[in-house]
Structures are given as C-alpha cells and as structure tokens.
Amino acid sequence: MKKNILFVVLLSSVFMLSCIPKIDIKESSRNQEADDYTEKGKKAFDLGDYESALKYFQRTLEISQTLDNQKDIAIAYNNLGSTLLALCKIDEAEIDFQKSLEINRKLKLSDEIITNLNNLGRLYTQKDDYVKAKEVYGEALSISKTRKNTEQTAFIYNNLGLCELNQNKLKEAREFFINASNINRSEDNKTGFAVNTLNLGNLSEKEKKYEDALNYYNQALNIHKQLEDSYKIAIDLNIIGALYEEMQRYSEALEYFQRAYGINEKLRAKDRMKKDLQNIIRVADILNKKELVQSSQEKLKLISE
Numbered sequence: 354m355k356k357n358i359l360f361v362v363l364l365s366s367v368f369m370l371s372c373i374p375k376i377d378i379k380e381s382s383r384n385q386e387a388d389d390y391t392e393k394g395k396k397a398f399d400l401g402d403y404e405s406a407l408k409y410f411q412r413t414l415e416i417s418q419t420l421d422n423q424k425d426i427a428i429a430y431n432n433l434g435s436t437l438l439a440l441c442k443i444d445e446a447e448i449d450f451q452k453s454l455e456i457n458r459k460l461k462l463s464d465e466i467i468t469n470l471n472n473l474g475r476l477y478t479q480k481d482d483y484v485k486a487k488e489v490y491g492e493a494l495s496i497s498k499t500r501k502n503t504e505q506t507a508f509i510y511n512n513l514g515l516c517e518l519n520q521n522k523l524k525e526a527r528e529f530f531i532n533a534s535n536i537n538r539s540e541d542n543k544t545g546f547a548v549n550t551l552n553l554g555n556l557s558e559k560e561k562k563y564e565d566a567l568n569y570y571n572q573a574l575n576i577h578k579q580l581e582d583s584y585k586i587a588i589d590l591n592i593i594g595a596l597y598e599e600m601q602r603y604s605e606a607l608e609y610f611q612r613a614y615g616i617n618e619k620l621r622a623k624d625r626m627k628k629d630l631q632n633i634i635r636v637a638d639i640l641n642k643k644e645l646v647q648s649s650q651e652k653l654k655l656i657s658e
Contacts, residue, residue, distance in 0.1 A: 387416040387425060394432060398439070399584050401624035406436045424465075427456035431469060438476055447476055467493045467505050471512060478516050486516050507536035507545055511552065518556060526556055547576040547585070551592070563600050570596065587616040587625065591632070598636060607636045623656055630656070 394409035414429035434449035454469035470493035477486035490513050497505040514529030534549035536542075554569030574589040594609030614629035630653040637645040 383416055383420055384422070384425075387413045387420075387422075387429075390416070391428070391432065394436070398436060400620065400622040402622075403436050403439045407433065407440070410436060423456055423460060424462070427453045427460070427462075427465060430456070431465075431472065434476075435472060438472070438479070443476060443480060447473070450476065463496055463500055464502070464505070467496055467502075467509075470496075471508065474512055474516070478512075478519055481519070483516055483520055487513070490516065503536050503540055504542055504545065507533040507540070507542065507549075510536070511545070511549055514552060518552070518559070521559070523556055523559060527553070530556065543576050543580060544582075547573040547580075550576070551589075554592075558596060558599075563596065566596055567593065583616055583620060584622075587613045587620070587622075590616070591629070594632065594636075598632075603636050603639050607633065607640065607642075610636060627653060627656055 390409045390413040394406045394413065397403070397406035397409060410429055410432045414426065414433065417425035417429050430449045430453035434446045434453065437443075437446035437449060450469055450473050454466065454473070457465040457469060470489045474486045474490045474493065477483070477489065490509055494506065494509045494513075497509055510529045510533035514526045514533065517523075517526035517529060530549050530552050534546055534553070537545035537549060550569050550573045554566045554573070557563075557566035557569060570589060570593045574586065574593065577585040577589055590609045590613035594606045594613065597603070597606035597609060610629055610632040614626060614633060617625040617629055630649050634646050634649045634653070637649065
C-alpha cells in the first residue's frame with residue numbers, strides 16, 4: 354500500500370515566514386495582518402484544509418503587494434505554490450514557486466532560494482521529471498554547502514533520496530537517507546531525524562522488510578511523542594496502521610487507525626478525520642465488526658455534510 358510519505362517529509366520546508374521590520378503604525382498594522390493570515394494559512398494547511406489555506410495565503414499576497422514588500426511577496430508566492438501542489442495543481446504551483454524564486458534571486462536571499470529550489474524539486478519529483486528535480490536539488494545543495502548550512506544540506510539529501518526512491522533506486526535512496534540522518538543525528542535535529550527515519554521505513558516496506566519498516570516507523574512515532582507534535586503523531590499512527598493492514602494484521606491496523614482518528618478529532622482536522630474513518634470502515638468490514646462499520650459510516654456522513 355502506497356503512503357504519502359512525501360507530505361510528511363517536506364512539510365517543514367513548505368513555508369516561509371515574514372520577518373520584515375516595522376516602519377510606521379499603519380504599515381506595521383498591515384504587516385501584522387499579513388502575518389496573521391500566513392499563520393492562519395499554515396494552521397489550515399496542517400489540518401489538511403488546503404482550500405482555506407489557499408484563501409489565507411492569497412490575502413497575504415494581496416496585502417504584501419499593496420505594501421510593495423518584495424520579500425513578503427516572495428513568501429506568499431512560495432506558500433501559495435506549496436498549497437497548490439498539495440491540491441495537485443502542479444502547473445499553477447510551479448508558476449508561483451518560480452515567481453518566488455525570481456524575487457529571491459533579485460534580493461540575493463540564499464536561504465529562501467534554497468527553499469524555493471527544494472519545493473521545485475519536490476514538484477518535479479511529483480511530475481516524475483527526475484532530471485529537473487536533480488538539477489534544482491543540485492543547485493540547492495551547492496548553495497547550502499557554500500553557506501555551511503548543515504540542516505539544509507541534510508534536508509536536500511533527504512529529498513534526493515525521495516527522488517531516487519520514486520524511481521525505485523533503493524540503494525541510492527538509502528545512501529541519501531542515511532547521509533541525511535547522520536547529519537541530523539549529529540546536530541540533534543530530532544524533527545529532521547524523524548523524517549529520515551520515516552523514509553527509511555518506507556524504503557524497507559518497498560523491500561518487503563516489514564519488521565524493519567515497523568521499527569523505523571515506531572522510532573519516528575516516539576520522536577514525535579517527545580516533541581509533542583500531535584499532527585505528526587497522527588500521521589505516524591496512520592502509516593503504521595497501513596503497514597499492519599498490508600501485513601494482514603487487521604486488528605492492529607484498526608487500533609492504529611482509531612488512535613489516529615482520536616487525535617485528529619481533538620485537532621478538529623475534518624479532512625484527516627474523513628480519511629481515518631474511511632480506513633476504520635475498510636478494516637472493520639474485513640474484521641466483520643458491523644456495529645463499528647455502521648457507527649463510523651454515520652460519523653463520516655455527519656462530517657461530510
């Protein structure tokens with residue numbers, strides 16, 4: 354069963370945040386308004402509500418254009434591109450990423466350029482255009498090494514690993530993931546290390562080494578528990594549940610899907626709750642748990658109304 358590991362991996366590089374200095378009261382108020390919309394957009398994105406995120410980021414763009422804040426305009430385009438990509442509107446996403454990159458090149462903002470290149474790389478990977486993906490990742494890696502930014506370097510290695518993994522080049526993918534994990538471990542970057550661990554789990558799953566995959570996924574889950582990152586804990590639980598389902602260990606799969614639903618329910622993440630309920634219904638049906646199937650179907654209907 355194929356899982357959306359790419360989303361987990363790249364979430365930390367999706368967004369840019371504004372740090373524009375405030376000039377006067379009126380402009381400060383408008384800048385704050387733009388920042389507020391950006392935060393609302395991020396929250397909506399985390400909840401899987403991409404349409405709302407798109408609206409919030411569009412408002413940020415409009416305000417930034419009114420103020421002629423080029424850096425904020427680039428930030429808004431980047432965030433719009435990320436949201437459009439999540440909605441599988443790839444061509445529109447590429448346009449916004451390129452607009453952001455063009456501005457950041459003019460402003461000579463190296464870290465922001467790296468983020469743009471990373472996002473373009475994942476876009477090209479999603480399009481199966483691996484030549485272009487490696488090209489932009491190569492440029493990002495060159496800039497990152499020049500700046501001695503180890504966290505960004507690890508991130509790029511991870512994304513190159515994903516590029517190889519999507520081509521089923523498992524040996525090359527493992528090498529990139531291990532390089533990334535070694536850097537993140539040495540830098541005590543727990544978030545990055547958890548991402549690498551998830552991807553090593555996905556790779557092991559492709560190799561049908563299910564116990565190894567389970568070990569990696571549980572490592573990531575434990576890290577996210579330490580970090581108290583509820584969004585990622587729910588994702589990890591879903592990933593483990595899907596692995597158990599693939600292993601035909603349906604009772605365990607159901608337990609993990611239900612745990613994921615419980616977290617997403619508390620977060621009021623409706624889109625994620627829908628997916629959780631669909632998973633619960635599917636596995637409960639296999640286990641002939643008719644009452645659970647019925648109650649879950651009723652919940653799904655209520656959420657979908």
